[in-house]
Amino acid sequence: MSGNLLEVERLTKRFAIGGLFGRGRFNAVDDVSFKVDAGQPQILAIIGESGSGKTTLARMILNTLAPTSGAIRFRGQDLLGVRGRKRRLDFMREVQPILQNPYEAFNPLKRVDRYLYASATRLAGAKSQKARDEAVNDALQKVGLSLTEVKGRFPHELSGGQLQRTAIARALISSPALIVADEPVSMVDASLRMSIVNLFGRLRDELRVSILYITHDLATAYYVSDRVIIIQKGKVVETGPAREVLIHPQHPYSVLLKESVLSPDDVGQGAWEGERPRPPSQTA
Amino acid sequence: MRQSGRDNGSTVGPHPPPEGAPALSVDNLRAYYLTHYFGVEREVRAVDDISLVVRRNEIYGLAGESSCGKTTFLKTVAAAVRPPLSVIGGSVQYAFLDRDLYALNPAKLSAIRWRRLSYITQGSMNVLNPVRRVRESFIDFAYRHMGLKRRPFFAAVNEHLQRLHLAASVLDAYPHELSGGMKQRVTIALATICRPEFIIADEPTTALDVIVQKDVLAMIREAQQQIGSSMLFVTHDMTVHANIADRLGIMYAGRLVEEAPTADIFANPKHPYTAHLVASLPRIGEQSRKESLSGAPPNLANPPSGCRFHPRCPLAMEVCREASPALTTLAPGRRVACYAASPLVKPSPTAERVAGATHRAERVGLVQ
Amino acid sequence: MLRILKDLFRYNREFSLGAILILLVVAISLASFLSPYPSGMQYVVPFDAPPSWDHPFGTNSRGQDVFWQLTFAIRNSLLFGTAVALLSRLIAIVVGLTSGYVGGMVDSVLMSINDTFVVFPPFPILVLVYFIFKDHMSWALLAVAMACLGWAYDARLIRSMALSLRTREFTTQSLFSGMSTGQILAEEHLPYVLPIVFATTMNNINWSIGLEVTLSVIGFTNIDTPTIGTMIYWANQHTALVAGVWWWIAFPVGLVIITFVGLYLLSVSMNEYIDPRSRLSGMGGAA
Numbered sequence: 001m002s003g004n005l006l007e008v009e010r011l012t013k014r015f016a017i018g019g020l021f022g023r024g025r026f027n028a029v030d031d032v033s034f035k036v037d038a039g040q041p042q043i044l045a046i047i048g049e050s051g052s053g054k055t056t057l058a059r060m061i062l063n064t065l066a067p068t069s070g071a072i073r074f075r076g077q078d079l080l081g082v083r084g085r086k087r088r089l090d091f092m093r094e095v096q097p098i099l100q101n102p103y104e105a106f107n108p109l110k111r112v113d114r115y116l117y118a119s120a121t122r123l124a125g126a127k128s129q130k131a132r133d134e135a136v137n138d139a140l141q142k143v144g145l146s147l148t149e150v151k152g153r154f155p156h157e158l159s160g161g162q163l164q165r166t167a168i169a170r171a172l173i174s175s176p177a178l179i180v181a182d183e184p185v186s187m188v189d190a191s192l193r194m195s196i197v198n199l200f201g202r203l204r205d206e207l208r209v210s211i212l213y214i215t216h217d218l219a220t221a222y223y224v225s226d227r228v229i230i231i232q233k234g235k236v237v238e239t240g241p242a243r244e245v246l247i248h249p250q251h252p253y254s255v256l257l258k259e260s261v262l263s264p265d266d267v268g269q270g271a272w273e274g275e276r277p278r279p280p281s282q283t284a
Numbered sequence: 285m286r287q288s289g290r291d292n293g294s295t296v297g298p299h300p301p302p303e304g305a306p307a308l309s310v311d312n313l314r315a316y317y318l319t320h321y322f323g324v325e326r327e328v329r330a331v332d333d334i335s336l337v338v339r340r341n342e343i344y345g346l347a348g349e350s351s352c353g354k355t356t357f358l359k360t361v362a363a364a365v366r367p368p369l370s371v372i373g374g375s376v377q378y379a380f381l382d383r384d385l386y387a388l389n390p391a392k393l394s395a396i397r398w399r400r401l402s403y404i405t406q407g408s409m410n411v412l413n414p415v416r417r418v419r420e421s422f423i424d425f426a427y428r429h430m431g432l433k434r435r436p437f438f439a440a441v442n443e444h445l446q447r448l449h450l451a452a453s454v455l456d457a458y459p460h461e462l463s464g465g466m467k468q469r470v471t472i473a474l475a476t477i478c479r480p481e482f483i484i485a486d487e488p489t490t491a492l493d494v495i496v497q498k499d500v501l502a503m504i505r506e507a508q509q510q511i512g513s514s515m516l517f518v519t520h521d522m523t524v525h526a527n528i529a530d531r532l533g534i535m536y537a538g539r540l541v542e543e544a545p546t547a548d549i550f551a552n553p554k555h556p557y558t559a560h561l562v563a564s565l566p567r568i569g570e571q572s573r574k575e576s577l578s579g580a581p582p583n584l585a586n587p588p589s590g591c592r593f594h595p596r597c598p599l600a601m602e603v604c605r606e607a608s609p610a611l612t613t614l615a616p617g618r619r620v621a622c623y624a625a626s627p628l629v630k631p632s633p634t635a636e637r638v639a640g641a642t643h644r645a646e647r648v649g650l651v652q
Numbered sequence: 653m654l655r656i657l658k659d660l661f662r663y664n665r666e667f668s669l670g671a672i673l674i675l676l677v678v679a680i681s682l683a684s685f686l687s688p689y690p691s692g693m694q695y696v697v698p699f700d701a702p703p704s705w706d707h708p709f710g711t712n713s714r715g716q717d718v719f720w721q722l723t724f725a726i727r728n729s730l731l732f733g734t735a736v737a738l739l740s741r742l743i744a745i746v747v748g749l750t751s752g753y754v755g756g757m758v759d760s761v762l763m764s765i766n767d768t769f770v771v772f773p774p775f776p777i778l779v780l781v782y783f784i785f786k787d788h789m790s791w792a793l794l795a796v797a798m799a800c801l802g803w804a805y806d807a808r809l810i811r812s813m814a815l816s817l818r819t820r821e822f823t824t825q826s827l828f829s830g831m832s833t834g835q836i837l838a839e840e841h842l843p844y845v846l847p848i849v850f851a852t853t854m855n856n857i858n859w860s861i862g863l864e865v866t867l868s869v870i871g872f873t874n875i876d877t878p879t880i881g882t883m884i885y886w887a888n889q890h891t892a893l894v895a896g897v898w899w900w901i902a903f904p905v906g907l908v909i910i911t912f913v914g915l916y917l918l919s920v921s922m923n924e925y926i927d928p929r930s931r932l933s934g935m936g937g938a939a
């Protein structure tokens with residue numbers, strides 16, 4: 001199989017802002033284009049300032065928000081054509097989201113397994129209860145959990161890391177080809193963060209899943225991703241192989257971004273004073 | 285203000301001492317979630333015997349594994365306790381209060397909120413009222429406390445927002461029209477505009493990019509230095525701690541396991557959990573594989589015996605399985621609860637007593 | 653839910669007072685099943701007797717016992733109010749949730765219908781309905797007509813909640829678990845709007861009972877069904893006040909006021925409990 005898994009072409013999303021009067025318009029996503037190759041699974045990191053349109057971009061790729069102009073093609077088919085329940089389900093089998101806040105990702109009033117079973121039934125086509133249990137358990141095993149740990153629990157009875165891994169397991173049930181992960185590690189501790197990021201690496205290498213990894217964490221982006229896209233105010237300012245871009249950024253914004261990364265080596269008994277320039281010896 | 289005995293030493297240290305009297309002292313605080321589903325009683329010991337002091341003009345960072353009880357601890361020191369959470373024992377004393385926090389009546393409590401004590405909750409971007417514009421939220425919560433006229437009030441708000449890299453136009457937006465990071469900054473603005481003396485912040489910068497995060501931290505730092513306020517700051521991001529916290533406390537499974545000036549924690553972690561935490565930080569330009577902690581996080585409804593870290597600890601010994609190590613002062617300002625760290629560390633008498641009995645009778649939960 | 657009610661009862665003065673008043677009113681209406689006289693029957697007791705041991709609320713000029721008549725009247729009024737409230741809540745929930753969740757064209761269409769209903773003045777419309785149906789005017793018909801007029805405001809409220817629920821992450825999770833729109837609305841979102849619906853139900857019952865009383869008093873409803881309104885209507889027809897039969901008016905009016913106050917207190921206390929603003933005040937500590 002060749003060609004592109006995902007093709008984003010001159011994508012733009014315009015929002016209206018402000019009150020009733022002087023309602024302005026601005027482009028939250030502005031003329032963004034990129035491709036993900038179908039033959040070679042990869043982790044593509046999307047980095048950018050807060051409010052630069054990353055979530056908006058993700059929502060358009062997930063087909064939950066319509067673009068103002070431009071096109072998104074998944075396996076050559078324009079997402080505009082994904083209409084109607086059957087086509088939508090087919091699409092969801094292939095493209096799955098992982099969301100930012102594990103505490104918000106499941107309805108606090110409902111049991112967590114509900115979503116796992118729904119996916120197994122609706123997306124993986126498991127008919128019997130046994131097949132469903134099996135599909136769910138398989139997916140949970142991939143993330144280092146098991147059905148007995150999750151079954152019948154409410155979200156508040158699980159820790160943030162368990163929730164996030166459950167969410168990833170749910171996304172894996174239908175064996176998708178593409179996962180869109182919007183800041184999947186920003187709410188979990190450093191250790192869990194690494195375990196999730198390592199899991200992404202394994203998904204790519206073993207299950208051949210491509211991942212759009214939206215993040216603010218340049219260090220993990222460097223650690224795990226193959227390519228990065230840096231966006232600022234809705235526009236792509238720099239793109240390329242992850243290691244290269246993050247070590248030697250070219251665009252001034254990327255440079256600033258890299259310089260702003262706090263390093264654990266800067267530790268100075270909390271004596272950091274914000275904008276005051278630090279002695280050169282201390283900068284990483 | 286009472287001061288807990290074992291912290292007396294921490295003002296004299298090798299590092300510039302965090303000066304001043306305690307702003308908050310917490311003693312042997314215990315708070316459990318008491319639930320009963322379908323007749324089964326469960327007791328989640330999310331905060332189990334924690335004692336610490338936050339000084340005036342100090343930023344105290346708190347880190348630890350997901351679900352080790354950080355948020356629960358903040359809730360109890362912010363008097364935001366609601367069933368099923370219940371304060372089982374211990375005391376919480378603020379310098380600006382003449383008595384224990386839990387001895388206050390509700391009227392007094394609401395008088396100190398926002399102005400003297402402000403609590404930025406975890407996932408606080410979701411606390412904004414979805415059906416009101418941001419401007420209205422500012423009027424609802426800050427206007428009364430600022431004691432300004434409309435115009436100067438909004439001038440102050442605008443100036444404050446600007447420091448957080450937000451345009452004045454966010455005031456006219458509904459929360460769902462803002463990005464995650466913008467909402468988070470709006471709540472930070474709400475919580476800090478009245479310049480409270482004590483700020484409690486739970487993961488306030490998780491949704492921010494590095495550039496904005498840096499400026500937000502600078503703003504917090506600056507405000508804190510200008511008015512000499514204190515701050516209790518929880519985040520998973522150790523690099524943030526490295527850059528902003530004066531002292532760091534590390535929590536594991538409902539207990540404080542290590543406490544030291546930030547630089548010492550990074551340079552010379554004593555507790556094996558802390559050591560793991562510091563070692564697992566990824567850095568740009570570094571390609572070695574970073575492993576996560578093996579084993580499952582402890583179940584707080586039924587925590588491991590002895591040292592709660594022992595099932596996952598590479599240094600575990602016989603004694604670790606049996607008796608819980610006491611948080612012991614090793615050097616001035618340096619406390620740790622691990623037998624391997626020093627022979628000074630002895631089994632904790634209080635923790636054993638606590639683990640043995642359930643103190644339902646002492647419940648002092650604040651129900652409202 | 654039970655636990656919440658228990659807590660409310662214990663810690664919220666308004667709630668407990670409201671609950672007691674409403675329980676009293678409900679008890680009176682249930683007493684109608686014990687009535688020694690059937691509701692429609694006239695001339696079964698002496699006329700115009702003042703309150704006494706035999707007839708605690710007196711008797712009226714149509715030969716009915718006011719107390720037992722009142723039990724029927726308040727039962728019908730409550731049923732009427734509840735029916736209107738439930739029906740209009742149903743419309744409000746369906747319209748509000750759908751509009752907020754689906755968005756786009758559906759939202760614009762539903763909301764412009766909604767806005768027309770908001771600006772319709774209910775009273776003249778109901779009088780108009782009466783003139784159209786005249787003799788066919790029944791209890792059920794009036795309830796339907798009023799339900800159609802009473803949902804619009806709450807539908808807007810529910811829509812605004814649905815708008816924010818739509819942006820919550822678990823909605824995306826449900827969607828990508830393959831759940832259908834109906835399932836998402838009924839199982840994921842409905843539990844969030846129910847508390848609000850619960851509180852507005854109280855207000856709506858009040859509104860519909862009040863409107864029914866007004867319409868009945870001036871005779872624009874089916875006057876053969878005993879309700880609080882028709883009771884007052886008949887009392888006026890017999891110029892009860894002029895004739896000094898004050899108990900015929902005073903007791904129904906008193907009871908309906910108790911009902912109003914009770915429902916009002918319930919809705920206020922619940923509003924306090926569910927107001928999303930109180931979540932933000934939680935930031936400064938507990939709510």
Ligand SMILES: Nc1ncnc2c1ncn2[C@@H]1O[C@H](COP(=O)(O)OP(=O)(O)OP(=O)(O)O)[C@@H](O)[C@H]1O
Pocket residue numbers: 015016017028048049050051052053054055056057460461462463464465466491492493
């Ligand atoms: N429904 C909406 N209506 C109007 N403006 C919106 C809407 N949704 C998003 N925006 C605006 O679009 C811009 C981009 O938002 P988006 O959520 O995509 O940012 P982001 O890159 O994900 O930021 P963050 O890192 O903070 O999550 C923001 O300025 C936001 O205010």
Ligand SMILES: Nc1ncnc2c1ncn2[C@@H]1O[C@H](COP(=O)(O)OP(=O)(O)OP(=O)(O)O)[C@@H](O)[C@H]1O
Pocket residue numbers: 156157158159160161187188189317319328330348349350351352353354355356357368369406584
């Ligand atoms: N309402 C509740 N009922 C029962 N248990 C609860 C409740 N809220 C939290 N817990 C449990 O209490 C423990 C501590 O939770 P807490 O939220 O304090 O963790 P945390 O350290 O803030 O974690 P994170 O860093 O992931 O936010 C967890 O095991 C959690 O499952």
Ligand code: SF4
Pocket residue numbers: 555556557591592593594595597598599600601604609621622623624625
């Ligand atoms: S006390 Fe024992 S088990 Fe606990 S951290 Fe120290 S060495 Fe490990």
Ligand SMILES: [Mg+2]
Pocket residue numbers: 054055056182463464465
């Ligand atoms: Mg975002």
Ligand SMILES: [Mg+2]
Pocket residue numbers: 354355356406486
């Ligand atoms: Mg927390």
